[in-house]
Amino acid sequence: MAKFLNTSATTYYLEELIKHSSERLYLISPYLKLNDRIKELLEDKNRMKIDIRIVYGKSELQPAEASWLKTLDYVRTSYCQNLHAKCYISESACIITSLNLYEFSQINNNEMGILLTRLNDTEVYRDAYEEATRIIRISEEVKISLDVVNKSPETNTPPETHSHQGLTTSKLAEKWGMNRAECNQKLCEAGLQELNGKNYFLTEKGKQSGASVKKGQYGYFIVWSADLTL
Incomplete structure (x- = not known):
């Protein structure tokens, strides 16, 4: 049966969802700025070579996030135009929520969400999973690069x-x-x-x-x- 989540519960169950994923992990959020705990969990899953997809919907990925994502070999990042959905899903559970994957929201905002499991909410979980994979398919994969050189267009000065x-x-x-x-x-x-x-x-x-x-x-x-x- 689906479980209602407030802000703190969403944060808690999101960490649990990441922690217990063993095959795949899809994180869909318009805004992307991860706290240290989420980064630590994702780094552990990266070491386990789990398929991790992160989809965001804003045109500018913050430099700190780009630098960190560059270090993860098994995390693929995509940009989805007009993304407003917030959905976090593993092979066994799914959170649909108003909470962005954004540190400020987790601390300051009043959020709501629901937790679904593949075992107890089979049909709804399947529908959410199919929609998440559709969003991933239509998203444009972003190649994270740190090799950025700013030059003056007038003088070509490094x-x-x-x-x-x-x-x-x-x-x-x-x-x-x-x-x-x-x-x-x-x-x-x-x-x-x-x-x-x-x-x-x-x-x-x-x-x-x-x-x-x-x-x-x-x-x-x-x-x-x-x-x-x-």
Whole structure:
């Protein structure tokens, strides 16, 4: 029988689901920023050579997550456009929840979810598993690379000799010791960018600060000066 989960219960059973997986593990979440405990469990499963698939739905994978994922040989990461589902499933259990695989959500948000098992909730588990595999099929696998070299388009100068190496908003937030949402808010309050709908746009003041707009694999994003202060 399905079990209702609140925020703390979701976190607990998610850890249990990962811990007890022995064949496969699918983690589907729009936002991806893992806490140390989840990373430790996934590293153990990677050593056991279990098939692990992580699907996320935002265009920018945070540098810290990319660096960590690069070290795992048996974890495949995919990007799914317009992903909003949060589903964590192994060969024996499944959690469907509002909780993103995001450290901030696990600590600060009020979440709900349900726990299903293959043994006791056979039909629902099967439907959830089939939908999870469909999402994986339509997702675009991401090759995690740390070989990123930033060069000035005007001078072709390597970053170590250039005084304004660019930082994404996520990297800037990490440098300032805050989450991305807080960083975006501060940048808006400073008049460096503005929110229009769901997207942030660079202002004239932002351009004067040394920021620029770049085109990535999944769309445009702002690159800020590493020397930026508020």
